Amino acid sequence: MGLTPLKIGNLVAKIPIIQGGMGIGVSLSGLASAVANEGGIGVIAGVQIGFREHDFKTNNDEANIRGLVKEIRRARELSPNGILGVNIMFAVNNYKEMVVAAVKEKIDLIISGAGLPKNLPELVKDSTTKIAPIVSSGKAASVITKLWDRKYNYLPDMIIVEGPEAGGHLGFSLEELKTYPQIVLKDILKEVLDVVKPYEEKYNKKIPVIAAGGIYDGQDIAECIKAGAAGVQMSTRFVATEECDAHMNFKESYLSATEEDIQLVKSPVGMPGRAIRNPLVEKLENEDIPVTRCYQCLRPCNPKTTPYCISDALINSVEGDIEKGLIFTGTNAFRVDKIVTVKELMEELVSEANKELN
Numbered sequence: 456m457g458l459t460p461l462k463i464g465n466l467v468a469k470i471p472i473i474q475g476g477m478g479i480g481v482s483l484s485g486l487a488s489a490v491a492n493e494g495g496i497g498v499i500a501g502v503q504i505g506f507r508e509h510d511f512k513t514n515n516d517e518a519n520i521r522g523l524v525k526e527i528r529r530a531r532e533l534s535p536n537g538i539l540g541v542n543i544m545f546a547v548n549n550y551k552e553m554v555v556a557a558v559k560e561k562i563d564l565i566i567s568g569a570g571l572p573k574n575l576p577e578l579v580k581d582s583t584t585k586i587a588p589i590v591s592s593g594k595a596a597s598v599i600t601k602l603w604d605r606k607y608n609y610l611p612d613m614i615i616v617e618g619p620e621a622g623g624h625l626g627f628s629l630e631e632l633k634t635y636p637q638i639v640l641k642d643i644l645k646e647v648l649d650v651v652k653p654y655e656e657k658y659n660k661k662i663p664v665i666a667a668g669g670i671y672d673g674q675d676i677a678e679c680i681k682a683g684a685a686g687v688q689m690s691t692r693f694v695a696t697e698e699c700d701a702h703m704n705f706k707e708s709y710l711s712a713t714e715e716d717i718q719l720v721k722s723p724v725g726m727p728g729r730a731i732r733n734p735l736v737e738k739l740e741n742e743d744i745p746v747t748r749c750y751q752c753l754r755p756c757n758p759k760t761t762p763y764c765i766s767d768a769l770i771n772s773v774e775g776d777i778e779k780g781l782i783f784t785g786t787n788a789f790r791v792d793k794i795v796t797v798k799e800l801m802e803e804l805v806s807e808a809n810k811e812l813n
């Protein structure tokens with residue numbers, strides 16, 4: 456039967472592949488529009504997106520709104536007919552303002568993780584923007600779906616299930632991740648599919664459930680589809696593309712990473728993250744890097760006690776300083792061995808998946 460389009464209400468993506476939002480600045484309009492033009496869904500990362508604005512350090516909230524609007528408009532110009540989303544982490548301080556700005560720009564889809572976006576339906580009211588929470592357990596899917604149903608009479612337009620092999624911040628504690636081989640994406644996917652079923656029946660509405668984390672090739676995609684996913688969200692693979700918005704040094708650090716270089720790191724967000732081992736990660740194992748100036752970007756972060764400023768660390772890496780920067784990645788960066796175009800990558804993934812599904 457092959458891959459079938461991903462339907463999110465009236466939005467139809469020809470290819471059921473979502474390029475995951477990668478902050479800070481790794482997925483902006485360049486990457487997102489390229490993916491959207493290939494029939495997938497391109498996602499701009501909203502977190503600290505104003506980092507290239509002149510007043511980013513002094514007027515952080517406004518710089519981020521301005522940056523977001525610019526990137527959405529640029530992506531739309533580059534992909535007038537593609538499906539574009541924005542990833543806005545629930546943990547950011549200016550969450551509401553960022554969502555409102557994206558909705559005003561008529562973004563097709565908002566994806567929110569790093570906490571459960573409890574009030575998201577209210578923020579997109581009277582718009583055509585679709586909303587999708589990211590969850591890492593059946594329990595989280597149940598909590599958010601129940602809450603939106605009860606409070607807003609609204610169902611998630613889509614749910615993304617992110618397993619333990621993902622990049623960036625994870626939805627599992629360090630304790631849980633110690634038993635990581637036992638936490639399997641497909642098991643969580645099944646739990647979430649079971650959670651949404653009664654709601655789908657109640658509302659006579661389909662909630663596409665998307666699998667994410669550690670999906671590397673077309674065979675992985677096919678396995679997720681066979682397990683009931685309506686599509687996949689992938690990020691690590693999209694870093695090694697010409698269109699990825701990060702500095703070439705960032706992309707090359709994926710090419711040179713070995714499996715042993717990929718490790719968990721603590722993060723001010725609260726949950727651990729996954730990154731490539733480099734001088735910064737090594738330094739943080741022995742000492743903290745005091746914060747001299749705080750952007751007040753993350754609700755859970757206390758600048759007095761945080762081991763380092765994650766904004767500075769992520770901006771360093773995306774701008775090419777891969778010694779002082781934090782290089783987020785999923786478990787699979789070590790398998791990446793060349794930089795390709797988004798078109799080549801999408802064609803390869805689709806052809807491999809179709810072969811497996813037919």
Ligand SMILES: Cc1cc2nc3c(=O)[nH]c(=O)nc-3n(C[C@H](O)[C@H](O)[C@H](O)COP(=O)(O)O)c2cc1C
Nearest residue numbers: 475476477478621622623668669689690691783785
């Ligand atoms: C460099 C990088 C940055 C990321 N930044 C974000 C982010 O800002 N917000 C978010 O929700 N997820 C973020 N993620 C997670 C991805 O969107 C995605 O769900 C996950 O990495 C998928 O797993 P994969 O990389 O193995 O394909 C990031 C991942 C990477 C690799």
